Amino acid sequence: MNGPLVNATRFRLEHADEWQRLEQLVTRLEKKSLRSLTDDDLLDLPRLYRTTLSSLSVARDTSLDASLLAYLEQLNTRAYFQLYGVQTSPGRQVARFFTSGWPDAVRTLWRGIAFCVALTAFAAVAAYLLVRSDPDWYYAIIPEGLAGGRDPSASTEFLRSTLYGSGKEDGLTVFATFLFTHNSQIAIFAFALGFAFAVPTVLLVIYNGLMLGAIFAVFASHGLGANLAGWLAIHGTTEILAICVSGGAGIRLGTALAFPGQATRMDAMVAAGRTAATAMLGTVIMLAVAGLLEGIGRQTITDDGARLGIGLFALAGWLLYFFWPFGGTERAS
Amino acid sequence: MNDALSIPKGSMRRRFVTPEGVDLQLELGTAGARAGAFLLDGLMMLGILIAVTFFFIYIAVPGLDQVLMIVWLLGFFLLRNFWFSLFEVGRRGATPGKRVAGLRVVARDGSRLTGAAVVARNAMREIEVFLPLSFLGAQAAEGTADTFLTIFALAWSSLFLFFPLFNRDRLRVGDLVAGTWVVEVRKAALSDDLVGAVQRQRRRFPEEALAAYGIFELQRLEQVLRAEQALPIQTVADTIREKFGIPNDGDDYGFLSDFYAELCARLEQNMLLGRRRADKYDA
Numbered sequence: 068m069n070g071p072l073v074n075a076t077r078f079r080l081e082h083a084d085e086w087q088r089l090e091q092l093v094t095r096l097e098k099k100s101l102r103s104l105t106d107d108d109l110l111d112l113p114r115l116y117r118t119t120l121s122s123l124s125v126a127r128d129t130s131l132d133a134s135l136l137a138y139l140e141q142l143n144t145r146a147y148f149q150l151y152g153v154q155t156s157p158g159r160q161v162a163r164f165f166t167s168g169w170p171d172a173v174r175t176l177w178r179g180i181a182f183c184v185a186l187t188a189f190a191a192v193a194a195y196l197l198v199r200s201d202p203d204w205y206y207a208i209i210p211e212g213l214a215g216g217r218d219p220s221a222s223t224e225f226l227r228s229t230l231y232g233s234g235k236e237d238g239l240t241v242f243a244t245f246l247f248t249h250n251s252q253i254a255i256f257a258f259a260l261g262f263a264f265a266v267p268t269v270l271l272v273i274y275n276g277l278m279l280g281a282i283f284a285v286f287a288s289h290g291l292g293a294n295l296a297g298w299l300a301i302h303g304t305t306e307i308l309a310i311c312v313s314g315g316a317g318i319r320l321g322t323a324l325a326f327p328g329q330a331t332r333m334d335a336m337v338a339a340g341r342t343a344a345t346a347m348l349g350t351v352i353m354l355a356v357a358g359l360l361e362g363i364g365r366q367t368i369t370d371d372g373a374r375l376g377i378g379l380f381a382l383a384g385w386l387l388y389f390f391w392p393f394g395g396t397e398r399a400s
Numbered sequence: 401m402n403d404a405l406s407i408p409k410g411s412m413r414r415r416f417v418t419p420e421g422v423d424l425q426l427e428l429g430t431a432g433a434r435a436g437a438f439l440l441d442g443l444m445m446l447g448i449l450i451a452v453t454f455f456f457i458y459i460a461v462p463g464l465d466q467v468l469m470i471v472w473l474l475g476f477f478l479l480r481n482f483w484f485s486l487f488e489v490g491r492r493g494a495t496p497g498k499r500v501a502g503l504r505v506v507a508r509d510g511s512r513l514t515g516a517a518v519v520a521r522n523a524m525r526e527i528e529v530f531l532p533l534s535f536l537g538a539q540a541a542e543g544t545a546d547t548f549l550t551i552f553a554l555a556w557s558s559l560f561l562f563f564p565l566f567n568r569d570r571l572r573v574g575d576l577v578a579g580t581w582v583v584e585v586r587k588a589a590l591s592d593d594l595v596g597a598v599q600r601q602r603r604r605f606p607e608e609a610l611a612a613y614g615i616f617e618l619q620r621l622e623q624v625l626r627a628e629q630a631l632p633i634q635t636v637a638d639t640i641r642e643k644f645g646i647p648n649d650g651d652d653y654g655f656l657s658d659f660y661a662e663l664c665a666r667l668e669q670n671m672l673l674g675r676r677r678a679d680k681y682d683a
Contacts, residue, residue, distance in 0.1 A: 073664045073665045073668055074668050075595065075664070076595045083590065086590060090590075096491065097491065100491065120420055120422050124422055128671075129668065129671070129672065130668065131615055131619065131667055131668055132593075132622070132664070133619040133622055134588075134591040134622065134626060135591070138588050138589070138590050138591065140425060140586075141586040143418075143422070144586070145585075147418055148493070148504070149491070151419070151510075151511075151512065160515055168515075168516070172516075240466060241469045241473070244470045244474060245473055247477075248473055248474065248477040251477065251481070255526050256531065258523055259524050259531075260527055262524065263527075320577065333576070333579075336576065336577055337577065337578065340520040340578055340579070341514065341516040341517050341520055341578065342516070343520070344516050344517075344520030344523055344578070345515075345516045345519070347519070348516075
């Protein structure tokens with residue numbers, strides 16, 4: 068060869084094979100999965116990545132070939148994301164969510180959740196007292212469409228029938244599904260609205276409590292309070308807890324934004340956002356369970372005691388799952 | 401330290417240092433590409449929804465309506481809330497729309513993109529897009545959407561919609577909360593070597609011609625050579641010949657690639673000696 072031989076050329080001759088082998092592996096990873104690589108490939112991958120990464124450093128210091136630099140940059144970026152940026156297998160992700168991610172997130176949010184439970188109870192008592200003293204309040208709290216005739220003017224027989232309707236009724240399971248999607252949507256809102264310093268989230272939780280108290284007031288005035296408690300308990304313990312968890316998630320996000328403490332506002336928000344999102348995702352699962360209890364259990368089990376028992380059992384189950392210190396590795400670290 | 405890596409102000413490139421200490425420099429996705437990706441995803445979701453709805457109406461089996469209705473409700477729920485999340489936790493970190501637009505979601509601190517982050521960034525979409533729109537839709541359906549409400553809903557939406565344009569890193573509210581950003585996926589093949597392939601006797605150039613240019617000019621020259629378009633090659637070749645009084649031998653491409661090789665070798669050598677010349681104004 069005549070004339071000058073630039074570094075870029077020498078460099079390409081020496082390493083192009085390795086780069087192209089890495090590119091091949093990365094492309095296969097991007098298109099398919101980890102399983103498409105042989106054991107040899109898997110052993111080679113980190114080594115090829117490191118040599119290509121150092122190639123980039125060397126090229127930046129010694130070479131002026133812009134297209135070579137661009138090639139090495141994009142190849143290293145792609146390899147980086149395949150090696151470091153991607154989550155573990157979906158199965159393991161799901162397993163980790165159930166064994167540690169979800170309960171840990173709920174544990175971290177316990178203050179917000181307790182606050183929401185208290186808020187719900189407070190609002191329910193307030194609405195109960197209001198409606199008992201003046202039934203007109205009921206119409207201010209519960210929209211007509213949702214009440215379905217269950218208002219202060221309804222007869223005792225009608226109210227009783229709404230509690231023990233048979234499961235054969237058309238559309239009930241569909242309605243349970245609708246309620247599940249609707250409630251889950253509310254739970255997601257409760258999380259996202261936390262971004263507005265948690266104010267809308269708190270309002271949502273209060274409103275939920277108000278509705279609870281108002282309905283109780285109507286049934287109690289007909290001597291059906293205990294029956295309603297059973298009707299509500301079978302799925303309500305799960306559902307109300309779920310709403311309180313997503314409320315706690317929203318409050319966490321809002322308070323991190325308003326009072327970041329030692330961390331920067333950005334860091335505080337990111338940490339809170341990820342924890343709260345994990346808890347929020349869990350509430351969707353809880354609401355699905357509540358929907359199942361509602362759609363199946365409530366229609367087939369009409370005994371008040373059994374309903375109450377299942378509801379309390381479910382509540383105890385959730386609390387054990389979230390707060391029982393099994394393993395406790397996450398908290399120790 | 402290494403001034404090749406300094407990022408000009410206003411550029412969409414961002415430092416991204418790997419655990420090995422190398423700065424990979426990511427290019428942020430442009431607002432246009434991201435809006436396009438979102439639109440594409442929205443259209444796909446809508447398309448699926450419409451297709452499935454018609455399919456269910458078509459196969460309407462008496463006695464099975466209930467099941468179909470439940471499947472439809474759950475399907476709509478999953479589509480609306482988890483379309484983005486399910487795709488973004490995958491190996492590509494991108495929804496189909498983002499893939500078409502050449503984008504991917506990345507954790508800002510360079511760590512693994514966790515499921516929690518993906519769920520967080522997409523749940524925020526509820527208040528950014530879906531809440532005002534569904535609110536408006538519901539009011540319009542009841543015929544109670546007055547002008548004030550419409551304006552309010554649109555103002556709310558656009559506040560969030562244009563949020564990425566008002567911060568340096570083009571972050572959506574969801575990105576802000578989840579600690580993510582959206583970067584371009586670049587894919588380039590290894591180009592030919594402009595210098596090593598030449599096997600013949602190279603032209604010699606006067607000292608003053610080689611001394612006139614810096615790295616900026618060299619890389620422009622590389623661009624022109626790689627583009628292989630006759631007119632720019634001729635223009636550049638003529639300019640250089642004229643400036644330094646070199647006779648025209650009729651081979652513009654050969655002339656330029658020889659000049660490139662000589663200049664490249666010279667600048668590289670100087671760089672190794674610690675004399676890095678940015679452009680022709682750099683003494």
